[in-house]
Amino acid sequence: MFVLAANMLLDALEVSVALVALPAIGDDLDLAPHQLHWVVSGFAAGFGGLLLFGGRLVAILGRRPVYLAALLVFAAASLVGALADHAALLVATRFVKGFCAALTAPTGLAIIASAFPEGPARGRALSVYSLFGASGFSAGLLLSGALTEASWRWTFVFPAPVAVLLFAFAARLIPRDGPDPQAPRRYDTAGALSLTAATLLAVAGIAGGPAFGWNHPLTLAALLLAALFVLVLVRVERTTRQPLLPRELLGHRTLLRSALGAGALNGSYLGLLLVSSLHLQQQAGYGPWQTGLAFLPAAAPLALTALYSGRVVTRFGPARLIAAGAAAAPLGYLLYPRQGAAVRYATDVLPTMLLVGAAFVLAFTAFHVQATGSVTPPLRAVAGSFYQTAVQLAAALTTVLCAALYPAGRGPALALVTAVALAGLAAALRGLVPRRAGDPPGLPVPGRSSTTHPHRHRPRERP
Structure with missing residues (x-):
């Protein structure tokens, strides 16, 4: 379990270390702000673009061999990226690492689903898995801030030995398995x-x-x-006879709304961090270590509350928590200064980071529960992959849009970030509207107990 959770930590860390190191990478490789986004969006594009395909590979080839191979390729890509002297090679390694994450993420969740029985045991396992992911993002901010002070290349070196260590443990601890006999036989x-x-x-x-x-x-x-x-x-x-995304999932409004809302929250957050990293380091005189600390109030609260988030979702229902979180995020973005280089952290930056941190505490787990709880058990694995695909693709597109607008000033880029978050809020508010009588069966009414905990009640099968 902890081997798989540590891999989740590594994947989350890959995003945060790149954000803090962006200005140093730009100075070393002579990249303008509108080009630096590739370091973030390249990883997100590989992750999101190939996540559904990664789940299909896992089902056809087996979890263990795919997981182990992805770890080795991830380690090799980390070393090559750290030595890259050209932006194209660095971005290529980021894309490859994103693809490796697309292979390890569904593998880890599938192994947890098979190794832990449905109910409290699996719920605790998923909470630990989420805890490591949230902790990885926070740790990446601090590690990147410290390592970038020496060289940004160290931020891309240290994941390599971690991946090799995970490979050594995984080779001994993960049970051997074969292809899933019920899986589709076509790769698509x-x-x-x-x-x-x-x-x-x-x-x-x-x-x-x-x-x-x-x-x-x-x-x-x-x-x-x-x-x-x-x-x-x-x-x-x-x-195709066996599409990557089953057609019946396209009619699940709750799943689609969850994917849209989570994508808006993640995309707007990474867009803010990209803009803020450039602003604080290139204009306000912050160093990498100071920048990592400045971002910590937005990331640490989720890590501190991850083990209790499932209980909160069960108590209040995912729809209400998602709406509250989706409202906190754009309010935080509106408070970030649009003009001027001077920064008073306590009044200019900290309020934004605290509100964004609150948004993730409220909505992160609720989004996942609502997305996977809205479908029948046989479809939950592919529904989870679709949900994560939307989250990663939103990150890729929002960061490049922010980078394209940044040369015109922080104002336009932050206006885009706020608009994306408001789109997520609109989707969240729609989730508070009770299901109409004519809506298709199998879609739970948002906020009811059947949606708050997918293990306590299984939605009806569609006729």
Whole structure:
């Protein structure tokens, strides 16, 4: 269990270490602010674009071999990224590490689901898993702040020995297994490649705006190709016999609303941290260590409350907690200063970080419970992958949009962050509206006990 949870810590840490190190990477590799986003969005694109495909690989090839192979590739990519002298190589390693995370994340959750019986034991295991993820993000802020003082390259080196150590323990502790006999036998490679290509081209097209101009042929070509691959994805998933995303999930409004809300919260948060990291280090005179400490009030509260979050969701219901969290986030973004280089941390930055931290404490676990609890047990694994895909893709797109707007000032970038968070709030408020009589069965009424704890009541199967 702790081997798998430690891997979750490593995946979360990968995001936070990059955010604090961005200005140092830009100075060393001569990257403008609108180019630095690739260090974050490249990882998110690999993670989100290939997460559903990663779950399919795990089901067909077996959990243990996929998990062990992903750890070794992750370690190798970390070393190559730390030695990279060109931005393209660094971004490529970030994408590869995102793909490795897309393989280890569903594997870890699948192993927990099989190793721990449904009920309190599995609930405690998932709480520990969430605790390590939240702790990893906080630890990454501090470690990156300390290591970047020496060199940003150390922030990409230290995950390598950790991954090798996890491999050594996992090789001994994770039981051998084979392919899932009930899993689809088709990989749906066309669907996976279409989604990944659409994501990368959309990010490249948005990044091309400030680099070449929004009317430049390269920018327009990337955006048009992204739209074309979206159409290809829709066509492939509608015609294949075993799509990556089962068609019945597309009708689950609660799942879709949870994915949209969680994506808005995660995307807006990472967008804020990107903007704030550049602002504090390039304009306000903060060092990497000071920046990591400045971000800690937004990350630490979730780590401190993760073990109790399940009880809170059971007590109040996910819909209410999600709405409260979705309201706290945009309020925090509105308080962040739009102009001026001078910063008074206690009044300019800390209120924003505390409100964002409160948003994650309230909504993080509630989103996951609402998303997976809205579907029948056989579909919960793929529903969880779809939910995480939305979270990661929102991160990739929001960070590149913030980076594209940042050259015009913090104001436009923060306005985008706030708008994304308000979209999440709108989805959360819709979740407070009771289900109408004509809505499809199998979708729980938000806020009822059947949704607050998926192990206590199983939603009805669709007719």
